[in-house]
Amino acid sequence: MNWDWEWTREFSVELFTTGLKVTAQITVFGAIVAFIFGLLLALLRRSKILWVSTAARWFIQFVRSTPLLVQLFFLFYVLPTIPPNIKLSALTAGILGLGVHYACYTAEVYRAGIDGVPPGQFEAATALNLPQVRTWTSVILPQALRRSLPALGNVLVAIFKESPQLSIITVLDVIGTAQELGSERFRYLEPLTVAGLFFLVLAIPASIMIRRLERRLEY
Amino acid sequence: MNPAESAGPDTQWMIRFDKVVKRYGDLTVLDELDFHVRPRERVTLIGPSGSGKTTILRLLMTLERITSGTIEVGGEYLSHTRRGDKLVPADEKHLRRVRKRIGMVFQQFNLFPNMNVLRNITEAPVRALGRPRAEAEAKARELLDMVGLGEKALEHPTRLSGGQQQRVAIARALAMEPEILLLDEVTSALDPELVAGVQDLLRDIASRGELTILCVTHEMQFAQDISDRVLMFDKGQIVEDGPPEKIFTEPEEQRTRDFLQAILKA
Numbered sequence: 001m002n003w004d005w006e007w008t009r010e011f012s013v014e015l016f017t018t019g020l021k022v023t024a025q026i027t028v029f030g031a032i033v034a035f036i037f038g039l040l041l042a043l044l045r046r047s048k049i050l051w052v053s054t055a056a057r058w059f060i061q062f063v064r065s066t067p068l069l070v071q072l073f074f075l076f077y078v079l080p081t082i083p084p085n086i087k088l089s090a091l092t093a094g095i096l097g098l099g100v101h102y103a104c105y106t107a108e109v110y111r112a113g114i115d116g117v118p119p120g121q122f123e124a125a126t127a128l129n130l131p132q133v134r135t136w137t138s139v140i141l142p143q144a145l146r147r148s149l150p151a152l153g154n155v156l157v158a159i160f161k162e163s164p165q166l167s168i169i170t171v172l173d174v175i176g177t178a179q180e181l182g183s184e185r186f187r188y189l190e191p192l193t194v195a196g197l198f199f200l201v202l203a204i205p206a207s208i209m210i211r212r213l214e215r216r217l218e219y
Numbered sequence: 220m221n222p223a224e225s226a227g228p229d230t231q232w233m234i235r236f237d238k239v240v241k242r243y244g245d246l247t248v249l250d251e252l253d254f255h256v257r258p259r260e261r262v263t264l265i266g267p268s269g270s271g272k273t274t275i276l277r278l279l280m281t282l283e284r285i286t287s288g289t290i291e292v293g294g295e296y297l298s299h300t301r302r303g304d305k306l307v308p309a310d311e312k313h314l315r316r317v318r319k320r321i322g323m324v325f326q327q328f329n330l331f332p333n334m335n336v337l338r339n340i341t342e343a344p345v346r347a348l349g350r351p352r353a354e355a356e357a358k359a360r361e362l363l364d365m366v367g368l369g370e371k372a373l374e375h376p377t378r379l380s381g382g383q384q385q386r387v388a389i390a391r392a393l394a395m396e397p398e399i400l401l402l403d404e405v406t407s408a409l410d411p412e413l414v415a416g417v418q419d420l421l422r423d424i425a426s427r428g429e430l431t432i433l434c435v436t437h438e439m440q441f442a443q444d445i446s447d448r449v450l451m452f453d454k455g456q457i458v459e460d461g462p463p464e465k466i467f468t469e470p471e472e473q474r475t476r477d478f479l480q481a482i483l484k485a
């Protein structure tokens with residue numbers, strides 16, 4: 001099998017205009033959902049109200065114990081069929097599914113970050129009579145988030161790499177588009193290789209940057 | 220005795236421990252401890268490791284909850300409120316009010332590493348006392364000058380030496396204008412050459428006689444310089460109570476003598 005350069009040039013344009021846009025959307029919005037909802041879950045887990053923390057723990061456990069694929073299927077194919085019949089677009093369902101799935105990992109990341117803040121910080125805040133909310137927003141979370149940044153970077157890369165899974169609910173990202181292109185000619189070598197290289201080219205520098213960040217962030 | 224039956228708050232005392240019990244699980248750290256501290260009295264707590272000195276300060280700072288008994292601060296119950304003729308555990312609002320009277324300096328400084336020095340000092344006056352930021356900053360700069368760190372207002376705490384960090388922590392505690400200052404081995408995490416600077420500062424603060432001070436230290440000279448009274452603890456009980464000159468030179472109790480001997484050898 002020879003590499004068809006002519007064709008490669010042709011499809012690359014499409015691959016990187018339509019596919020890349022979708023991949024970028026999934027990654028950026030998925031990460032936003034994961035980072036914000038994950039923080040919410042982490043805080044709920046620490047709630048002093050027992051049923052709140054238990055519910056949060058079960059939710060995290062449940063989502064982490066079921067495949068992303070099933071969750072995506074559920075959001076896109078099952079949710080519209082049960083009352084109140086919520087119908088999401090494929091992209092929205094995908095972003096939500098991926099975001100919530102990774103929120104359950106991010107929640108653990110934040111939890112480790114919060115646990116890593118020395119108890120003396122809480123004690124100093126109490127001794128200074130800082131209000132509870134202030135203690136969290138001014139003292140604990142800034143330190144916990146800083147500790148969490150490298151791990152959040154890893155989550156971002158993971159979301160990026162998992163985005164092709166959304167093709168199962170008809171969202172065509174770079175890989176999905178490549179597959180589509182390949183099926184037009186029953187020839188997958190070029191489109192899939194180019195798409196795979198694209199992931200490699202982005203993910204490796206990202207990982208290196210995260211490792212650098214890790215070293216730089218120590219106080 | 221049911222604490223509700225006791226005479227109730229008494230303003231003659233700044234701090235009053237009444238049959239205070241503190242347990243961690245099966246371990247009884249303080250067993251019906253009674254002691255009183257007058258306003259502006261400067262008290263040093265000494266005693267072997269594990270005798271409960273830190274526990275006393277942490278109970279006062281409301282970092283720990285009392286198991287039974289009562290503590291009064293400036294005539295108010297610390298972690299209880301009166302409901303009818305019963306004492307019930309205090310809510311956060313009550314704790315926040317009583318806590319205002321107390322400041323604490325920790326062995327490990329516990330400065331906030333995500334804020335510069337100035338912000339470390341102004342955060343609580345602004346957020347907890349509602350002071351205007353400009354006013355809080357002016358006050359903070361005065362305090363920084365007092366602790367000899369006027370130049371370091373915009374530095375990050377991690378860039379300072381241990382001694383400088385501890386002086387910032389002292390300024391931070393004073394910025395809240397407490398009536399009571401708790402000092403828990405504030406120089407024991409410092410390199411030896413940095414101890415004197417912090418001690419001099421505290422001597423100076425203590426000599427003004429404005430604050431009630433409870434200080435835990437193993438430095439006998441320092442204890443003698445800053446305190447009117449020394450309490451020797453062992454196993455959560457007061458073994459001996461008296462002026463520093465007396466306790467350090469002619470203690471009455473054998474346990475005090477043994478303890479001082481051990482300290483001198485170390």
Ligand SMILES: Nc1ncnc2c1ncn2[C@@H]1O[C@H](COP(=O)(O)OP(=O)(O)OP(=O)(O)O)[C@@H](O)[C@H]1O
Nearest residue numbers: 243244246248266267268269270271272273274275
């Ligand atoms: N959070 C805790 N959980 C269980 N036990 C504790 C806790 N904090 C303190 N203790 C125990 O309570 C006892 C008294 O401790 P405390 O820290 O008050 O002693 P101390 O007099 O300050 O000693 P040191 O001179 O070593 O600082 C010790 O036996 C200690 O192990």
Ligand SMILES: [Mg+2]
Nearest residue numbers: 272273274435
């Ligand atoms: Mg101690």
